[in-house]
Amino acid sequence: MEIKRIATAGTLESSDIQITIAPGNNGLQIELQSDVIKQFGAQIKQTIIDVLTNYGVQNAQIKAVDKGALDLVIKARAIAAVQRALEISEEPRWEVL
Amino acid sequence: MEVIKDLYLLNSAVKKQWESFLQQHGIDNFNNAETKYLNQTVGLFDEHDQLVGTGSIAQNVMKYVAIEVHGEIHAGVRFNKIISALIQRLDQAQISHYFVFTKIKYVSSFKHIGFHCLAQVPQGALLESGFPTIKNYLAQLSQPNSEQQQVAAIVINANPFTKGHRYLIEKAAQENDLVYVIVVQQNASLFTTPQRLYLVRLGVQDLMNVKVIDGGEYTVSFATFPAYFLTSSDAVIDYQTRLDAQLFKNWFVPALQIKRRYLGTEPTSHTTRLYNDNLQAILQPEVEVLVVPRYQLADGQIVSAFQVRHYLVTQNLEQIARLVPATTFDFIKAHWAILQQRIQKGWHGNGN
Incomplete structure (x- = not known):
């Protein structure tokens, strides 16, 4: 799936994560900002990659600013952002949720 | 809460x-x-x-x-x-x-x-x-090839493109292997950004070692340098011109391997003079800054886009013909009505 527009989901408040997805041409490139990047950076990135992969997105630039979000929050924000970026928010893909 | x-x-x-x-x-x-x-x-x-x-x-x-x-x-x-x-x-x-x-x-x-x-x-x-980020922006510009060692840059608004711009670019093209002409992207001008870009491209299309690029939001834009478009105090102008010069040095210079920057003098614009001073202070010595005296017609008339806009307001086509190349002149003639309409809608002739 091709990214149709740049989209954001989430906030910068405590326990949340803000994820922005933009078109890319070189795989899934994630730039992550987090206070716990050493401990959980790889895991946070993997959660986001899994969501995008489930939606069939192969190329995208992703920016994530983490404020200590739990895994399910990261997943929820990634889903919201990718649905907006693919312009399918009105017809969510239940099978990948 | x-x-x-x-x-x-x-x-x-x-x-x-x-x-x-x-x-x-x-x-x-x-x-x-x-x-x-x-x-x-x-x-x-x-x-x-x-x-x-x-x-x-x-x-x-x-x-x-x-x-x-x-x-x-x-x-x-x-x-x-x-x-x-x-x-x-x-x-x-x-x-x-x-x-x-x-x-x-x-x-x-x-x-x-x-x-x-x-x-x-x-x-x-x-x-x-x-x-998109500045890295995205720079990545889509074409880099100099290995034979193009001496690379120069000129940043212009070209509102509209005049014989003065042409003179400056031609001079740089003779003295360098490659010249980037970076056109400021701002629709606060009488001529729109696509129109200004089009007129610059048309005006230099015979110069093979000149590349015209859109400055995006990174050169003299509302974001980086609002004082260029708004009346501001010297302190504000000083701050913003320094930021603009520093941004150019941090990003454009390494990405496009720029060795020189050409500036035109602007005897009538205070803002441009402060800008030129700060460019020289910040870019040198890493980037050589060459200040080229403003182009004048044989009779001593100074050529500036400001003059052209003045004659647009006073509807003096004869004078405009002396200041702009044929490419710009044809465009102005063809778009006379719409330009006049824009002026009447309250677009005022000042600014840079």
Whole structure:
């Protein structure tokens, strides 16, 4: 799936994560900002990659600013952002949720 | 629970409260030229309905951000709430790429939430976030090839393209292997950005070693250098021209391997003179700055885009023909009616 527009989901408040997805041409490139990047950076990135992969997105630039979000929050924000970026928010893909 | 609310500055009581809050936090430039461009302003209110933080958006620039802090705990929380609210509003307005001008002491707070510093000078810094980034912008420009060693750059507004621009570019083309002509992207000009770009491309198409590029939001734009378009004090102009010069040096110079920058003198524009001074101070010695005296016609008449716009206002086609190349002249003739209409709609002939 091709990214149709740049989209954001989430906030910068405590326990949340803000994820922005933009078109890319070189795989899934994630730039992550987090206070716990050493401990959980790889895991946070993997959660986001899994969501995008489930939606069939192969190329995208992703920016994530983490404020200590739990895994399910990261997943929820990634889903919201990718649905907006693919312009399918009105017809969510239940099978990948 | 602290809540975000929209502040409507048209309401004078709200505006007063907002101004006094900002003044308490060291911001006191409420110049109408600045405030009238604010699209949205948000306020953060505590449990007692007291204003404890605010931030505004002007197009794609965050401005007037201030937070009331009691101890370290509040600082980050309130700051992030305000910035989140602004990003959300930008996103709703489908603006995915945005900037902030800020004091040096807040740079790390913005970096902490994903902003990247574009340029920093003693008075402040310019940061960006969102997409596309400056790296995306630079990546789509074509690089010099291995034989093009001496690379020069010229930044022009070309509102519109004159014989003076042509002279400067031709001179640079003779003295260098490759010349990037970076056209300022700003629709505050009488000629629109696509029109200005088109006229520059048309005007230099016979010069094989000249590449015309769109300066994007990174050269003399509303974001980097609002004083170019708004009447401002010398201190503001000094700050913004330094930022613009530093941004050019940090990003354009390495990406395009620029060794020289050519400037035209502007005897009549104070802003341009300050800009040129700061460019020389900041770019050298890494980038050689060559100041080329302004092109004059045989009878001593100075050629400037400002003059052309003046003759557009006074409807003097004969004089325009002397100042612009045939390509621009044909365009002006063909678009005479619409240009006159734009002037009548209140577009005033000043500015740079």
